[in-house]
Amino acid sequence: MRLRHCLRKNKDDNTKKERVVILGSGWAGYALARTLDPAKFERVVISPRSYFVFTPLLASTAVGTLEFRTILEPVRRLPGIGFCQGWADDIDFRSKTVRVESNAADDPASKTVVPSDPVGPPGAAPKVKGEIFDISYDKLVIACGAYSQTFGIEGxxxxxxxxxxxxxxxxxxxxxxxxxxxxxYPSSSTDDSHQDTRxxxxxxxxxxxxxxxxxxxxxxxxxxxxxxxxxxxxxxxxxxxxxxxxxxxxxxxxxxxxxxxxxxxxxxxxxxxxxxxxxxxxxxxxxxxxxxxxxxxxxxxxxxxxxxxxxxxxxxxxxxxIWSTGLMANPLIQKLAGKEFVLPATAADPREPVDQQPAISRLSKDPRTGGLVTDAFLRAQQHTSSNDNGTKVTHLNDVFVIGDCAVIANDKTLPKTAQVASQQATHLAKRLNKGDVDKTTFKFRNWGTMTYLGSWKAIHQSSADELKGWIAWVFWRGAYLTKSMSVRNKLLVPVYWVVSWLFGRGISRF
Amino acid sequence: MRLRHCLRKNKDDNTKKERVVILGSGWAGYALARTLDPAKFERVVISPRSYFVFTPLLASTAVGTLEFRTILEPVRRLPGIGFCQGWADDIDFRSKTVRVESNAADDPASKTVVPSDPVGPPGAAPKVKGEIFDISYDKLVIACGAYSQTFGIEGxxxxxxxxxxxxxxxxxxxxxxxxxxxxxYPSSSTDDSHQDTRxxxxxxxxxxxxxxxxxxxxxxxxxxxxxxxxxxxxxxxxxxxxxxxxxxxxxxxxxxxxxxxxxxxxxxxxxxxxxxxxxxxxxxxxxxxxxxxxxxxxxxxxxxxxxxxxxxxxxxxxxxxIWSTGLMANPLIQKLAGKEFVLPATAADPREPVDQQPAISRLSKDPRTGGLVTDAFLRAQQHTSSNDNGTKVTHLNDVFVIGDCAVIANDKTLPKTAQVASQQATHLAKRLNKGDVDKTTFKFRNWGTMTYLGSWKAIHQSSADELKGWIAWVFWRGAYLTKSMSVRNKLLVPVYWVVSWLFGRGISRF
Missing domain, CATH: 3.50.50.100 (FAD/NAD(P)-binding domain)
Structure with missing residues (x-):
């Protein structure tokens, strides 16, 4: 299949398709973009970084066992994908548009951004102000993850x-x-045959x-x-x-x-x-x-x-x-959670009379994590209040939230992990493909947790079994060659494992 | 063989060895360090970058055919090598020491530096002033290359x-x-079904x-x-x-x-x-x-x-x-070429009476390229003038110059290429290993020149033959798996060639 350009549309083909805009290219957003059927939807990913990172192997790249690019999957390598590199800055749920600030001209070696101001724009300000533009959607999937939690600790x-x-x-x-x-650098030495300085x-x-x-x-x-x-x-x-x-x-x-x-x-x-x-x-x-x-x-x-x-x-x-203590809501989610909006009266409930006082809506926010609350179908939950009717909790049509920024109303205990994010993404994509989003609720299935401990040892725990030592290590390595990786990286990762084992890790400082 | 630390000396073993200090880790310096016999010499490389770059494949890494690290060889992977990361700032030929400014704390993603001031320090000033220290030598090999020539053109x-x-x-x-x-970013479009901005x-x-x-x-x-x-x-x-x-x-x-x-x-x-x-x-x-x-x-x-x-x-x-027009002498070479020094009277010529007016020496400089002139044995040439004797041209004991910064007095037409540099390095290392530096003059043997032309075509020319088209391309690729590469990279480079051919080049912006 021929790859296609960003938002370009083949008129005979795509204009009839619904456009699904996906915010984020992490475990949730990328898995959704991969799984969504291109024959049924025009898929547009909006993300400040142009690739998906296979995060479980990040620590391996940080010590030179693997080369960095072996755990990256460029979004644009997905056939037929639309991609806009930038920060989603705001969403207008009434006109169904996302405001984007482009960042392709920035330093592309992206890093964790920590907001300097809790509700301000992303902390590490881009060197140049990007262009601002709006992208419209038919369906929107908010999958923009979370920020590192610093607890406001100085420094x-x-x-x-x-x-x-x-x-x-x-x-x-x-x-x-x-x-x-x-x-x-040269140590002080008892050898005085050379006049090296101290x-x-x-x-x-x-x-x-x-x-x-x-x-x-x-x-x-x-x-x-x-x-x-x-x-x-x-x-x-x-x-x-x-x-x-x-x-x-x-x-x-x-x-x-x-x-x-x-x-x-x-x-x-x-x-x-x-x-x-x-x-x-x-x-x-x-x-x-x-x-x-x-x-x-x-x-x-x-x-x-x-x-x-x-x-x-x-x-x-x-x-x-090295700071790795937990997550907090990112600025877009904080902005959305606090924002009031008015939908066209017909959108929320077609039975409602149109000439009424406009109802003011607000997305539901999880007070503990700051995330956006969804129903069991992963649809964004809203509180709508009108003068006569009090407050109602409903879902917002065509808006979904998955991954680290989502909290399911009836299952608030799900951890913020890659597993949860990718299962939510796959569930939602499959439902969208079938057109029955409101038929099946999302159910998390725990595949188990693994952690590497050094010296070829690991631990693995799931509901079914527990493993430790080198068997768990073999399992740990095997599990990482999953379907989330491209064939390219499925080839390269084992090559690097062998090369690092034979010749040592990559130690060139570059 | 156990790898050893920087300048650390095993007292039973190394104190009796002559220390050869090599300035530079390019084609000349790295090849010399590789070839010099560790059993006979203590080898110390001083270079602002910690690796050798296999430059003929640099353009391939710049377009994502190869991964960057597959063309890097860390100096410290040479068994038993001594290494000091820093800029050689000056040389005292009398006390036989090199003044070094450390740069290991700088941004290590090194780039071409172009001096802002023709005789000043390296142009891109390190973020912090490095530590200054002296390293003494028994023999010195100056192989610190050349800078990019900008002809002073604005911008x-x-x-x-x-x-x-x-x-x-x-x-x-x-x-x-x-x-x-x-x-x-989204183009203006005749499709108005979505309200994207212009x-x-x-x-x-x-x-x-x-x-x-x-x-x-x-x-x-x-x-x-x-x-x-x-x-x-x-x-x-x-x-x-x-x-x-x-x-x-x-x-x-x-x-x-x-x-x-x-x-x-x-x-x-x-x-x-x-x-x-x-x-x-x-x-x-x-x-x-x-x-x-x-x-x-x-x-x-x-x-x-x-x-x-x-x-x-x-x-x-x-x-x-992209600027690629030629080379000019780097600041150390410029400084050395202009510098006057006085050697102990016995060093230059043992027959000279000791109580005479001290003779002032100066390294010979090639007026056209700014490089240092050597004799046919690759020993640095000096002009020595004293009041009574006029000017004499001799060689400076224990100081050698090779690679882009060297010009051989009786063969000034040699190009500044990797081939010349590595042949000079190998020649000198072998002569030092044998202890007969002044027995055999350096002779350049032209192995031919190759250039890639795109679309699987190349040209190759040597005294023996000429090739063009895809046969030259096969030859071009084959020739790059040379002995200058570690086994690690000899494995990885073909892996990347195959992966790039199968799946396309690495396009992730990182």
């Missing part, structure tokens, strides 16, 4: 590394490798720079700690043997136990594995501030100082802080 | 793209893909942005034009079919003919191939200035305006200008 936004997008992985990889290189970094400086602090004991934080351990002890140990004695990896979490989604036995196995590898796990520790270290260590080497409540005024030094 | 340094380092290739790849994305970019704007201007008709410029043509017509054509009509690729050169190293017949074959592909070649055109376009096209989309002497005041628009 996190400015100084911490995140691990949610491919640009994050690249920056983190460069930073870790650069820290080792910075600590490797070093600028003391052993204490190196200890500060080679402390890797991970905040958040969920699967992302734990897997990154494990992969980082492998990188350092498999690869960097042979290149910088003198620096190993300065290395420390610490995982901080506020909860009394990490990996809350695993049962006690598996979580304990994980902690025992970490203990043997020398990775420290500090539960019930509350991070209060991150700031640059004083003097040349902070200014020239980017060292950080972390204030932890339990340690009082004794700050901890680190060369890098 | 080249600020607005042109270069193609000499891996960071250049990445920026160029992102820029080209971004230009297509920027031109792809576009901001006119057809003329798109024509300006999708003009790819390549300055310099040497192999780099020609190959990039060919690879860019393949990217656009093999891959982007299916994704952005409506944009093809706006695309133009133009190669500008001041000379009456491009590819001067090929004979008339092959150069004509190249031009005929380009003509069929729609690539324009404008010889005898002199670029005089590059500036940003006016208004939103320049500010928001980065469009450029090029002034060409032959066109008078009519400027040409372009979305990107």
């Amino acid at each position: 996190v936004r400015e100084h911490a590394h995140f691990l949610r997008d491919i640009g994050d992985a690249r920056r983190l990889r460069l930073r870790v490798l650069s820290l080792f290189e910075q600590c490797s 070093p600028h970094l003391t052993d204490d400086d190196k200890r500060a720079l080679l402390h890797f602090a991970i905040v958040g004991g969920g699967p992302t934080g734990i897997e990154y700690a494990a992969e980082l351990h492998d990188l350092i002890y498999d690869d960097l140990a042979t290149i910088y043997p003198d620096l190993l004695k300065f290395v420390r990896i610490t995982v901080y979490d506020v909860a009394p136990k990490v990996l809350p989604m695993f049962d006690q036995a598996l979580a304990k196995y994980a902690m025992d594995t970490f203990a043997r590898q020398g990775i420290e796990v500090k539960t019930q520790h509350h991070l209060q501030r991150i700031r640059p270290a004083d003097g040349h260590l902070g200014k020239e080497h980017g060292a950080l100082r972390i204030k932890i409540q339990e340690y009082g005024d004794d700050e901890v030094s680190a060369g890098v802080v | 080249v340094r600020e607005h042109a793209h270069f193609l000499r380092d891996i960071g250049d290739a990445r920026r160029l790849r992102l820029r080209v893909l971004s230009l297509f994305e920027q031109c792809s 576009p901001h970019l006119t057809d003329d704007d798109k024509r300006a942005l999708l003009h790819f201007a390549i300055v310099g008709g040497g192999p780099t410029g020609i190959e990039y034009a060919a690879e860019l043509h393949d990217l656009i017509y093999d891959d982007l054509a299916t994704i952005y079919p409506d944009l093809l009509k706006f695309v133009r690729i133009t190669v500008y050169d001041v000379a009456p003919k491009v590819l001067p190293m090929f004979d008339q017949a092959l150069a004509k074959y190249a031009m005929d191939t380009f003509a069929r592909q729609g690539i324009e070649v404008k010889t005898q055109h002199h670029l005089q200035r590059i500036r940003p376009a006016d208004g939103h096209l320049g500010k928001e989309h980065g469009a450029l305006r090029i002034k060409i002497q032959e066109y008078g005041d009519d400027e040409v628009s372009a979305g990107v200008v």
